[in-house]
Amino acid sequence: MADMSLAGRVALVTGASRGIGRGIAIGLAEAGADVAVNFTRGEEAAAETVAAIETIGRKAKAYQASVTDEAACAAMIAAVETDFGPMSILINNAGIASRGQSVADTGPEEVDKLFAVHAGGPHRLSRLALPQLRTHARSDIIIISSIATYVNSPNGAPYTMAKAAGEALALTLAKEELANGVRVNIVAPALTVSDMGEKLSRAITGQDDIQHLAAKMPFDRVAVPADVAAAVLWFVSDANSYCSGQKLNIDGAGQATFR
DSSP: OOOOOOTTOEEEETTOSSHHHHHHHHHHHHTTOEEEEEESSOHHHHHHHHHHHHHHTOOEEEEEOOTTOHHHHHHHHHHHHHHHSSOSEEEEOOOOOOOOOOGGGOOHHHHHHHHIIIIIHHHHHHHHHHHHHTTSSSEEEEEEOOTHHHHOOTTOHHHHHHHHHHHHHHHHHHHHTGGGTEEEEEEEEOSBSSHHHHHHHHHHHOOSOGGGGGGGSGGGSOBOHHHHHHHHHHHHSTTOSSOOSOEEEESTTTTOSOO
């Protein structure tokens, strides 16, 4: 049986106060990692994530920093090393949704905002974390992307473009950091039960309850954060010894779209 234990490892998960980020943070803790919980807003929600991890018996601490803020991110990266020791896992998960407008109706400020979070943020965090990641024989960076990059639905260009840029970063880093033992991979969820997923569902369907889509989804259910966390865990564990520069779509065989 391949070893899925993360005992002795330190992970930083951005956007970990709720939703997919919280699911990943808890999943890593359940496998034995100590977890730095990043958040931008929602201090109470971040504290709940920390409490859930501590209940598991792992160490956790919340750090407030926007992934678009260079100084705040640098301070956070330094604080994580002080509090936990050098990290060996970085999960670039923090994200925001676009307004769902056509290209003709979308201004440049929205495009800039989405790129700053989904591409600039992971670039910044990866760059700042690499000195810590390189101190280990094995480290991992995961970019949380989206099936949007292959569905390319209308009225979502800023989000899709920004996520595609994040994927390009991952594929480039995988080659650059190979000699340093840093594996870099992409996990791309479909619509998932989360704050962002519920906002997207509401914007498209006009209904508040995301679960009304279950019958239209693969396996008769909407994906949940644990589905994404399981993929992340495999990528960063010793069960994955040779896979880097790859993308895994969590989408029920490519069918998890509104239909």
